[in-house]
Amino acid sequence: MSRKIKLIWDFKGPEGLETAKHHCIHLKEFAEIDNLTYHEVNHEQLHEFHVIAFITVDEADMKTFRDALKPHRGVLAN
Secondary structure: OOOEEEEEEEEEOOOHHHHHHHHHHHHHHHHHHOOOOOOEEEEEEEEOOEEEEEEEEEHHHHHHHHHHHOOOEEEEOO
């Protein structure tokens, strides 16, 4: 079974939640336009002024997403 990688973008400030939600739309569009497989695209509010948007992909596809989308960081997904 392949490992999954969670690629993460951080959004901070009072508009962080809305920006993260909008970023998720673009993450889905990117994958669909290029016919790429992903497991999840979502956002999560960590603090009042810190929200993340993320996409979870197979480790084999991680470089394609990373190089094109420039995430702030990545972690192994559960």
